[in-house]
Amino acid sequence: MIPLPPRFYARPTVVVARSLLGQLVVSRVDGRRTVGRIVETEAYLGPHDPACHAFGDRRTARTAALYGPPGTAYVYFTYGMHWCLNAVTEAEGYPAAVLIRALEPIAGLGTMRRRRGAAADRALCAGPARLCAALGVTGVLNGASLARGLLRIVRDPAARRVRVNVTTRVGVTRAADWPLRFLVGGSRWISRGA
DNA sequence: GGTAGGATAAGCT
DNA sequence: GCTTATCCTACCA
Secondary structure, rough: OOOOOOOOOOOHHHHHHHOOOEEEEEOOHOOOOOOEEEEEEEEOOOOOOOOOOOOHHOOOOOOHHOOOOOOOOEEEEEEEOOOEEEEEOOOOOOOOOOOOOEEEEEEEEHHHHHHHHOOHHOOOOHHHHHHHHOOOOOOHOOOOOOOOOEEEEEEOOOHHOOOEEOOOOOOOOOOOOOOEEEOOOOOOOOOOOO
């Protein structure tokens, strides 16, 4: 289980978003091991992307982690009740990231079901807030490295062979026509996508 | 199969 | 006050 190194993330955000498809997210939160394969991502390009939290280069307490080194977790709270997980990309100081939108559950399914309540397996990790609940990801992980610690993204050699589909991003109202959502072709684990 | 409305809080104008 | 990178339930077909 080799974690993806910071240099993996220190590339154009679109490249990172595509390259993350097929890789594995491994959580050890609360001493429970849960693992999922990334099947859906979205790119948020930074100060010039109207849908990015750091649009206009506005640095606030909330967006501080976006300015951290590549490979940092940016975990934000939204809609009053949901957490969402991003991987920070590009050079340190440049606020861009990839939102992890859906996982194929691989291990720790019992823990995921318990954390998610009564949910069908198809819906365990099919959505950015759903997968955070399933893996136990909350704001305490905001700013942490994804190369070590409780939450890691590790390399899966099979990721090289995934077929990539591209669509517009889900739920965004600005720059809604930008083709920055990336999906593993044929996967049955992707989010519904509004 | 689908869609409408509500929950709930930080950030912005 | 209004919006938001969401999800769940209830309801209709």
